[in-house]
Amino acid sequence: MVKKNKNNNKKLLWIIGIIGLAVVVMCLMSVGKNRHSDSKNAAEDVMKIAADVHKIYANKASYWQLSTKSFFGNDILTKYRYKNNQLINALGKPILIGKGENGDVIMPGEKSFDVVYTDLSAEECVSVAAYRFEQPENLGLLQITIVNGEKSQTFEWGAEDHMLPISRVEAKSFCSSKAKVIWTFE
16 A cells, blocks of 8 residues: 555656646746747837837928937827836837937938837847838838947848848847847938
């Protein structure tokens, strides 16, 4: 009888172990799906921001005075996420809007603007940089730049090297932690 109880206990432990392993695998799969979904939503936020900026500046000669701060007073942009008086993306990372990697205020006559995602992990950088926008020509996307510390690489339509759209393989070769991705729109 003691032997029978030991065998039953071993079987029970095996079953509990298998169930525990299955739960861990399902949790990891769920986290992976959520990360992919967040990256997709973050990339789609770029598209929405570009469309809204185009609406705001449709009747103006340039993007003069466009900056992240100018978004705070604009009713059209209330649908975006803010945290600590900062515009954030679906990844919870800061968004800058303006000119260059720091989102500087745009000066008179400027015909393009940038949407900048900062503080990205290497995985987040690859996901958003290599995202395939539907009809990017309608957005006026001119280029995408990946910035890693002091190094940067710009991808443009029709370029001989580093051409848009960016492949995941190419994005991986330029993305690292604390990366920035800059989308430039006309």
